[in-house]
Amino acid sequence: MPRAWIFGNDVSTDNIIPGRFNISSNPSDLLPHVFQYFRPEFATEVTEGDIIIGGSNFGCGSSREHAAIVLKACGITLIAESYGWIFKRNCINTGLLPIESANKLVINDGNQVEIDMAKAVINDITEHKTYKLSLPPHFIFEIYREGGLINYLNTNGNYPF
Amino acid sequence: MSTVIEKILQKKGTIQDNLAIINVDKIMSHDTTTPLAIDAFNTFTNKTIQKDKIIIVFDHIVPPSFPEASYNQRQMKDFCKKYGLTFFEGEGICHTLMIERGYVQPGDVIAGGDSHTLVYGVASAIGLGMGSTDIAACWKTGKTWLEIPETIHIIMKGQLPPGVYPKDLALRYVQELSLSGARGKVIEFSGSLLESMRIYERMPIGLMATECSAVTEVFWNQTAGLIPDTNAVYLDEIEINANNLEPLVALPHSPDNVKTVSEIEGIEVNQVFIGSCTNGTLHDLEIAATMLNNRKINKYTRTLISPATVQIYQEALARGYIDIFLQSGAMVCMPPGCGPCIGRHLGVLGAGDKCVSTSNRNYQGRMGSPQSEVYLASPATAVATALDGKIADPRRYI
Numbered sequence A: 001m002p003r004a005w006i007f008g009n010d011v012s013t014d015n016i017i018p019g020r021f022n023i024s025s026n027p028s029d030l031l032p033h034v035f036q037y038f039r040p041e042f043a044t045e046v047t048e049g050d051i052i053i054g055g056s057n058f059g060c061g062s063s064r065e066h067a068a069i070v071l072k073a074c075g076i077t078l079i080a081e082s083y084g085w086i087f088k089r090n091c092i093n094t095g096l097l098p099i100e101s102a103n104k105l106v107i108n109d110g111n112q113v114e115i116d117m118a119k120a121v122i123n124d125i126t127e128h129k130t131y132k133l134s135l136p137p138h139f140i141f142e143i144y145r146e147g148g149l150i151n152y153l154n155t156n157g158n159y160p161f
Numbered sequence B: 001m002s003t004v005i006e007k008i009l010q011k012k013g014t015i016q017d018n019l020a021i022i023n024v025d026k027i028m029s030h031d032t033t034t035p036l037a038i039d040a041f042n043t044f045t046n047k048t049i050q051k052d053k054i055i056i057v058f059d060h061i062v063p064p065s066f067p068e069a070s071y072n073q074r075q076m077k078d079f080c081k082k083y084g085l086t087f088f089e090g091e092g093i094c095h096t097l098m099i100e101r102g103y104v105q106p107g108d109v110i111a112g113g114d115s116h117t118l119v120y121g122v123a124s125a126i127g128l129g130m131g132s133t134d135i136a137a138c139w140k141t142g143k144t145w146l147e148i149p150e151t152i153h154i155i156m157k158g159q160l161p162p163g164v165y166p167k168d169l170a171l172r173y174v175q176e177l178s179l180s181g182a183r184g185k186v187i188e189f190s191g192s193l194l195e196s197m198r199i200y201e202r203m204p205i206g207l208m209a210t211e212c213s214a215v216t217e218v219f220w221n222q223t224a225g226l227i228p229d230t231n232a233v234y235l236d237e238i239e240i241n242a243n244n245l246e247p248l249v250a251l252p253h254s255p256d257n258v259k260t261v262s263e264i265e266g267i268e269v270n271q272v273f274i275g276s277c278t279n280g281t282l283h284d285l286e287i288a289a290t291m292l293n294n295r296k297i298n299k300y301t302r303t304l305i306s307p308a309t310v311q312i313y314q315e316a317l318a319r320g321y322i323d324i325f326l327q328s329g330a331m332v333c334m335p336p337g338c339g340p341c342i343g344r345h346l347g348v349l350g351a352g353d354k355c356v357s358t359s360n361r362n363y364q365g366r367m368g369s370p371q372s373e374v375y376l377a378s379p380a381t382a383v384a385t386a387l388d389g390k391i392a393d394p395r396r397y398i
Helices: A027-033 A066-074 A085-094 A138-146 A149-156 B004-012 B034-041 B067-083 B094-100 B117-123 B132-141 B166-177 B199-212 B282-292 B310-318 B321-328 B379-388
Strands: A004-006 A051-054 A077-080 A098-101 A113-116 A121-124 A129-134 B013-016 B019-023 B026-030 B054-058 B086-089 B109-113 B126-129 B143-147 B151-157 B186-190 B216-219 B236-241 B248-250 B258-260 B271-274 B302-305 B354-357 B373-376
Touching: A027 A066, A051 A113, A066 A085, A085 A098, A085 A138, A085 A149, A085 B132, A138 A149, A149 B132, B004 B013, B004 B019, B004 B109, B004 B126, B004 B186, B004 B216, B026 B034, B026 B094, B026 B132, B034 B067, B034 B132, B054 B067, B054 B094, B067 B086, B094 B109, B094 B117, B094 B199, B094 B310, B109 B117, B109 B132, B117 B126, B117 B199, B117 B216, B126 B216, B132 B143, B151 B166, B166 B199, B166 B236, B166 B248, B166 B258, B186 B199, B199 B216, B199 B282, B271 B282, B271 B379, B282 B310, B282 B321, B282 B379, B310 B321, B354 B379
Parallel strands: A004 A051, A051 A077, A077 A098, B026 B054, B026 B109, B054 B086, B109 B126, B151 B186, B151 B236, B186 B216, B271 B302, B271 B354, B354 B373
Antiparallel strands: A098 A129, A113 A121, A121 A129, B013 B019, B019 B143, B248 B258, B248 B373
């Protein structure tokens, strides 16, 4: 069962991966440094399928794509109340879906959680609660489904209109 | 019933529901965002390229201060040569250079691989800061997409009192909005005070919208027809009257941690930096030269002055500013670049260092050691601080 990793407001791209590790964009070079200073246990304890739940303005800061690349490489699902604008685009472009929660999620760190995409909800299994999610619009979902913007343009040749 | 940003998007793109696909006029990227964009571009199966729209500026690590940077820059030049792209090396900081060379015209949309790209709003254009994959997609398609954002309107009125400058106006509204105050939104600027301001003077005001997490910003422009319809919808309206404004400083470690200089005067600093895309124009150098003329800076305060472009440097040289700076004991940093502002080279701060900087960000570790402190201020406050060796009110020196 996926575990919830709870983060607060204004988690920056430098919190996600410190700028000095951004010399390589190879996911395997970046992975050991994910949240290195901000949440040191994360890199070793995160399991594929876990869910990161951020507060508002998650991924604020620089335009560097490494933050999105490294989170995608962790195999996590990403939910936040809101995102930094450039980071949100970078997530979409690298094939990581930036899901937004309709309201503030009151889920404790380490709780067992599962996402039901068909119903657009996240279930807190530990505390038997359900929260509504707001999924991105169709166009963004299409880019995600192709695995990112490059694949989307390789498949479709150009934007829809 | 459109705002200015909506008018520009309607003209430059196609809008369906809330999604705009926009034709971009120029695509700018620099030496730290271009390598990843090249990697992304090389994974396109069809490598058509919008050659005439692309401008690449080497400004972040110029000349290279470590081997990987030099390697990256050679790869970039090979790419520019292969596709016949326009590039500049050591000629200026990308944003100042883009405006100076006429690449930014009112009503244009410019995609940029840099989070401060939104500064093109000072010339009534739309600058969209984005990551490298977005830049690669722009290179291929000449287009990008945008969900139409809501807009905040900031009106600036009155007259700047002596010793108070556009940077103080910028810090004032960043304080008002806070770091997330414009998240996902656009800021439109208007008002009698801004109309009379030259584009270069507006730069700190436009540029620091990034620090409020804005998508972009744009200054109204009557001459270019870039004013909103009378019933355009704004989410919020903020009015700032300059008449009572004082010199301001953003304290560590956040651009919205703003106090008046008089509240914090006397804090000892060991570095002053005047430059960056925020305050490195001829207008800023003129303020510095006027104040430094026939004066000596404090011997214990390392003072760096960096013109934002080579043209600005040459003009400052012709006007005698550079001589005044050197006579005063300041170091003049060339070639122009982002080094000091991003803590990459030329004046990197050590543990315990305190710096007054005219740049845009003072997040922890921005200019070097995480144990250093950066105070953001106007060029005038920076000069007064360099003269006294501690944070000082510029009004005593003008």
